[in-house]
Amino acid sequence: MPEDSIDHIDFDALKKRAISQPLVTHIYTADPSAHVFQDKIFIYPSHDIDAGDAFDDLGSHFAMEDYHVLSMETTASKTTDHGVALHVKDVPWAQKQMWAPDASEKDGTYYLFFPAKDKDGIFRIGVARSPSPAGPFTAEAEAIAGSYSIDPAVFKDDDENYYLYFGGIWGGQLQRWRSGSFNGGSPENPLAHLPAFNEPALCAKVAKLSSNLLQMAEAPRDVLIVGEDGKPLLQGDTDRRFFEAAWMHKYQGKYYFSYSTGDTHYLCYAIGDNPYGPFTYAGRIMEPVVGWTTHHSIVSFQRKWYLFYHDSSLSKGITHLRSVKMAELHYDEQGYISTIHPYNKV
Ligand code: FUB
Numbered sequence: 001m002p003e004d005s006i007d008h009i010d011f012d013a014l015k016k017r018a019i020s021q022p023l024v025t026h027i028y029t030a031d032p033s034a035h036v037f038q039d040k041i042f043i044y045p046s047h048d049i050d051a052g053d054a055f056d057d058l059g060s061h062f063a064m065e066d067y068h069v070l071s072m073e074t075t076a077s078k079t080t081d082h083g084v085a086l087h088v089k090d091v092p093w094a095q096k097q098m099w100a101p102d103a104s105e106k107d108g109t110y111y112l113f114f115p116a117k118d119k120d121g122i123f124r125i126g127v128a129r130s131p132s133p134a135g136p137f138t139a140e141a142e143a144i145a146g147s148y149s150i151d152p153a154v155f156k157d158d159d160e161n162y163y164l165y166f167g168g169i170w171g172g173q174l175q176r177w178r179s180g181s182f183n184g185g186s187p188e189n190p191l192a193h194l195p196a197f198n199e200p201a202l203c204a205k206v207a208k209l210s211s212n213l214l215q216m217a218e219a220p221r222d223v224l225i226v227g228e229d230g231k232p233l234l235q236g237d238t239d240r241r242f243f244e245a246a247w248m249h250k251y252q253g254k255y256y257f258s259y260s261t262g263d264t265h266y267l268c269y270a271i272g273d274n275p276y277g278p279f280t281y282a283g284r285i286m287e288p289v290v291g292w293t294t295h296h297s298i299v300s301f302q303r304k305w306y307l308f309y310h311d312s313s314l315s316k317g318i319t320h321l322r323s324v325k326m327a328e329l330h331y332d333e334q335g336y337i338s339t340i341h342p343y344n345k346v
Contacts (some may be wrong), residue, residue, distance in 0.1 A: 003329075006317030009290065014313055017343040022314050022323035023079040024070060028102065030322035031100030031245070031295040032308035033153065036256045037110070037133040038343040041301055043070040043079075043308060044103045044112065045324050057190040060169035061320045065089075067114065068211040069134045069135070075301065075326070082083055085135030086112060086128050092141050094126065095119050099172075100245065100295055104154040104162060104213065105133065111213050112137045113152040113164070122182055123173050125166055126154045145215055153297075154209070155248035155275065162213055163275045165223065167204040168244030169194065169262065175202055187317045197236025199340055201225070204246045204259065207278055223257060225270045233281060240262045240281055245295040251305075257284055260294045267268040267296050267309070269337060285329070286340045298329060307340060 015021070023029070028048035034072045035042050044067065050120040051063035066087040071080050088094050094116035112128045112135070128137035144164075153165045167174040178181045183193050195202055195239035203222035207309035210217045225233050225242060233241045242333035243262025248255060258269035265288035271277030288294065291312030299306055307329040315321035330338045 005229075006290065010316060011313060011316045012346075015118045016345060017346065018168060018311075018313060018325075018339070019342055019344060020325040020327050022325060025026065025314060025323070027068065027081065028315060028321040029068070029070065029324040030293070030310040031151075031193055032310060032324040032326075033102040033247075033297045034308040034326075035103055035105075035133075036299060036301050037105055041072040041075070041299070042103065042133045043072070043307075043324060044101050045070065045310075046098065046100050046322075048321050054290035054320065058188055058304075059097075059099075059313060062097060062099060062171075062212075063320075065096075065113065066141070067098060067135075067137075070324070071102075071134060075304075082134035085130075086114070086137045086139060088116060090210055091116060091126060091128070091139040093118055093124065093143050094139075096289070097123075100151045101110040101299070102153045102297075103133070104156060106162070106213055110135075110137070115150040115152060115166075118143065119195075121188075123150050124151075125164075140214060141229070142183055146219070147216070149178050149205070151244050151247045153248060154213075157275060158250070160211040161275075163206055163248065164209050164216060165204055165206050165246040165248055165257075166220075167202075167223075167242070167246065169202055170243075172244050174205075182236070183198055187274065194236070195235040195313070197234065199309055200232040201233055201237065202233045204242050204257075211325070215256075221276055223276075225257070225281055226278050227281055230280075240268060241268060245293075248298050249298045249300075251331065254335060255279070256282075256298070256337075258296065258298060260296075262293075265292070266293050266308075267294050271335070282336060284339045285337050286342060288314075290317055291322055293322070305331070309342070311342060 124143035
């Protein structure tokens with residue numbers, strides 16, 4: 001549900017209609033990237049705070065400073081908060097805005113991938129390492145060479161190759177890299193540099209990672225989403241085109257690229273035959289939640305599939321104070337995901 005309608009929401013009634021409740025309530029958390037490590041569910045969320053920054057279309061009000069890792073023994077158990085796993089003051093290259101992270105594992109080492117603005121106000125993606133999935137994590141001295149924009153998501157394929165997906169438009173700055181280098185402009189205008197509505201939509205990016213997971217092994221490629229007619233989705237197709245919050249999972253041998261449509265508030269997905277795509281648009285995963293942003297991950301645990309997402313119902317609709325939730329996800333016999341409605345009808 002977009003921001004402009006929250007004045008009319010009865011939040012007590014909404015809580016009763018919600019299909020799930022916040023996994024933790026002692027802090028605000030968002031952008032959950034869930035993984036199964038050591039037979040438990042580990043969740044790598046943003047840690048939302050109110051730093052007092054004014055709301056704008058660049059997302060300046062998302063002024064997060066650190067990450068906490070959450071874990072669950074089972075989907076029914078209480079969620080554990082493992083405390084501060086990484087703080088911006090311990091990331092040599094980063095200045096502010098620790099946005100949506102992800103994590104991966106290789107040979108017993110855990111890797112936290114995270115975006116933050118560097119000292120020049122440009123979003124980059126960094127890596128930090130830990131021997132434990134719960135952290136704390138130690139950041140590399142520099143961001144990933146050639147990285148830009150936000151919302152890293154790392155997918156480990158069955159052949160042990162790892163792929164980094166990333167990107168987000170408006171405040172996520174993806175549109176400023178269309179020429180291959182950062183297109184400046186001050187004050188920053190979130191809508192400048194975007195394709196016209198009748199042009200192909202701006203794509204998320206994907207690159208295979210190096211064997212030590214600390215660098216990209218190749219130049220990022222476009223994650224192309226096409227319609228049933230095989231043509232790229234257009235920038236004006238705002239109900240379906242990519243905005244931010246990339247995720248990749250594999251189901252029955254197919255690659256499912258999922259993402260947020262941002263200003264239209266949907267979680268959508270597209271299906272392909274390999275990690276690079278192209279991907280054919282396949283539908284909606286979730287209808288809008290309370291709060292402007294929508295962000296998710298999809299994970300299989302004990303033979304069921306789960307969607308991790310967030311909404312702003314605990315904070316009574318405050319956009320940048322969100323809470324991580326989870327719900328079971330179902331596929332039909334053709335492999336299409338059944339759309340989830342986050343609140344039951346009255
Ligand atoms: O949490 C800050 C930003 O909001 C994330 O990076 C986006 O995906 C959106 O959820």
